[in-house]
Amino acid sequence: MIRLLFAIIGGVLLGGVVHLVSVLALPRIATQDAYSRLTPITKLNAVTALPLASPNSAPMPFMDPAFAVAICRYDLSSGPIKLAVPVSQAYTSVSFYTRNDVAYYAINDRSAGRRVIELDLMTEAQHAELPEDEDVTAADRLIIDSPSQTGLIVLKALAPEPGLMPQAQAALAASSCKVQTEPPVKQAERPQAKR
Amino acid sequence: MRLILLTLLALIIATAVGIGATWMTATRGTELGTLTIGAWTARPRTGTAEVDPYSRASIARSGELPVGTGDGIAFTATTDDRKKPLDGRCDVLVSGVTPAARFWTLTLYDTNGHLVANSLQRYGFTSQEIVRSSDGAFEVRIASRSRAGNWLPTGGIERYALMLRLYDTPVGVATRTQRDAPMPSIATVGCP
Numbered sequence: 001m002i003r004l005l006f007a008i009i010g011g012v013l014l015g016g017v018v019h020l021v022s023v024l025a026l027p028r029i030a031t032q033d034a035y036s037r038l039t040p041i042t043k044l045n046a047v048t049a050l051p052l053a054s055p056n057s058a059p060m061p062f063m064d065p066a067f068a069v070a071i072c073r074y075d076l077s078s079g080p081i082k083l084a085v086p087v088s089q090a091y092t093s094v095s096f097y098t099r100n101d102v103a104y105y106a107i108n109d110r111s112a113g114r115r116v117i118e119l120d121l122m123t124e125a126q127h128a129e130l131p132e133d134e135d136v137t138a139a140d141r142l143i144i145d146s147p148s149q150t151g152l153i154v155l156k157a158l159a160p161e162p163g164l165m166p167q168a169q170a171a172l173a174a175s176s177c178k179v180q181t182e183p184p185v186k187q188a189e190r191p192q193a194k195r
Numbered sequence: 196m197r198l199i200l201l202t203l204l205a206l207i208i209a210t211a212v213g214i215g216a217t218w219m220t221a222t223r224g225t226e227l228g229t230l231t232i233g234a235w236t237a238r239p240r241t242g243t244a245e246v247d248p249y250s251r252a253s254i255a256r257s258g259e260l261p262v263g264t265g266d267g268i269a270f271t272a273t274t275d276d277r278k279k280p281l282d283g284r285c286d287v288l289v290s291g292v293t294p295a296a297r298f299w300t301l302t303l304y305d306t307n308g309h310l311v312a313n314s315l316q317r318y319g320f321t322s323q324e325i326v327r328s329s330d331g332a333f334e335v336r337i338a339s340r341s342r343a344g345n346w347l348p349t350g351g352i353e354r355y356a357l358m359l360r361l362y363d364t365p366v367g368v369a370t371r372t373q374r375d376a377p378m379p380s381i382a383t384v385g386c387p
Contacts, residue, residue, distance in 0.1 A: 007201040011208025018213025023252045026221060030255035037258050053310060055318075061308025062259045062269075064360055065318040066300045090323075091298050091362055095263035101254050104244040106263025108363050110297070147244070154260060158298055158362070160323035162316075 027100045034060050034101050035073075035152060042073045045081065047155065047177045049169065066160070068168040072153040072177035076146060080122035080180045083153060087115050088171035091158040094119065098148040105144050112142075119144055120180070121153070153177060221256045225249045230370055232378045234278075235270040235359065239368040242268065259308060267296070267362035273306075273354070275381040281357065283311075283349030285386040287337040289357065291379035296364035298322050301335060303347055304356050311355065313348040320345060333379075357381070 027033070037059055042048040049070045053063040063069065074081050085094055087109040094117055095106040109117060120143045122130075127145050155175055157168035227247050228240045241250045242264035254261055262269045274280050281287060293299050302319030305311055310318045320335060325345055327333045336342040339351040349355060359378070366376045 003197070003201055004204075007205040008208060011205035012212055014205065014209035015212025015216070018209050019216040022213060022217040023220065023248050026217065026252040027255040030258075032258045033255040034258050034260045053318075055310045055312035058309060060259050061257055062304060062358065064300055064302060064358075065310060066302075066321045093263075093266040093362070095260075095266050097260060097263075100251070101260060102244055102246055102251065103242045103261050103263040106242065106265035108266055110363060111265065152260070156266070158300075158321070160298065160321050162324075 034097070035099055038071055038073060038152065042071045044073055044075055045078075045177065045179050047072050047172070047175055049172060052165070064156075067156045067158055068165060068172050070155040070172040070175065072155070073150075074121065074146075074153060074177070075150045076121070076123050076126065077149055078179050080120055080126050081153075081177060082180045083117075083119045083121060083175075083177045085117040085155050085175040086171050087112075087117065088157040088168050090160045090164065090168070092117065092171065093156050095154045095156070096121070096144060096146065097152040097154065098146070099150045100148070101152075102147075104147055107142075118142070121146055123149060217252070220249050221252045224253055232270075232373050232376055234272040234274050234276050234381045235378045236272070237268050237270045237366075239264065239268055239366075239370070242266070243368070257308065262360060264367055267360055267364055268366050270359045270361075270378065272357045272359075272381055275383045277383070279383055281337075281355050281381075282383070282386065283337075283339055283352040283355050285338070286342070286384045288334060288382045288384050289337065289379050290332065290334040290382075292332055292377050293322070293359065293379060294361060294364060294366045294376035296322070296361035296366070298362045299364075300360050300362075301347070302358045302360070303337065303349065304358060305352055306354050306356060308356075311348070311350040311352055313350050315348060317346075317348060320347065 047070050050059050053065045093108040097103050118141050120141050124145050155172050157171045159165040159168040227249055230237045238250055240246055241261040299322045300319055325333050335345040335347055337347045339349050370376050
């Protein structure tokens with residue numbers, strides 16, 4: 001009898017371990033997470049506009065229907081990414097997610113402070129390789145460190161009224177996200193943004 | 196023989212308890228790091244790199260992308276202020292003011308996070324298109340049949356969730372109480 005009790009208590013304790021391990025493993029083994037859902041419908045290292053969220057089809061659950069959304073799925077193995085997003089009339093934001101859907105950085109048009117949000121995205125190793133220059137005037141770009149080699153950049157533009165949706169979509173259509181080809185010779189770092 | 200059976204029993208219990216607890220926390224969520232104001236609940240840390248493992252698991256399972264902290268914050272409500280689940284067949288009144296934010300949107304989803312079909316193609320309101328009274332407060336009527344003013348159709352579904360997203364807002368990880376973030380009230384005003 002006492003043995004049975006031990007087996008039950010041992011089972012529950014072991015269950016706790018199983019629970020912790022599975023919670024930590026779930027983001028890695030999930031097949032229907034946002035990155036996996038977006039992989040077949042987005043281009044790598046380029047901006048892809050997502051279809052508007054509608055009751056019958058939405059690429060992801062809980063999408064805000066008031067926003068035009070575009071995705072740049074990135075892979076930094078061939079070099080840093082340059083991102084430029086023109087600001088739409090109402091509200092524009094750029095959010096960065098790792099391969100496992102952790103939002104590690106987000107910025108909106110007001111904190112970017114100008115007509116085009118311009119960012120350089122690179123891994124920490126690529127950032128460390130950048131030449132430490134004196135203040136070069138041309139380089140007033142933000143540098144973002146990506147914790148993972150691959151991930152998602154989500155560009156969003158608000159349509160405050162349904163009639164303004166084409167405008168929001170047009171702003172995103174003019175944005176670009178591409179691998180930086182020329183080596184970044186003369187680039188100073190701006191004070192790095194907070195994560 | 197007894198030993199084998201007992202070991203097997205222990206392992207079966209371990210699997211059931213472990214996977215069961217994971218499934219529960221990933222689908223229903225935990226109280227970890229939540230900010231609750233009235234009927235509204237937000238998880239400010241899901242928009243940062245310091246997201247807790249339970250939120251990460253539930254995000255991975257549902258397939259959504261959380262709103263980043265530099266972008267905004269999302270509040271969800273599945274009940275009214277009296278803890279009654281939101282019912283699409285009833286009239287529900289969302290009224291009051293919202294915390295400081297450059298823009299906000301109020302959206303209605305079914306329990307799986309899909310928008311609810313309706314002939315108006317009205318899935319929510321933005322702060323700019325909503326009709327307000329002279330003191331700046333607003334009133335949204337959520338009902339299956341058309342209503343005067345700001346009407347948000349439910350399509351008559353039984354259960355739904357409301358999401359209030361604030362964009363470019365000081366509300367976030369440091370917010371604690373209603374005083375920092377005055378959220379609108381939710382009241383069920385009539386059921387057929």
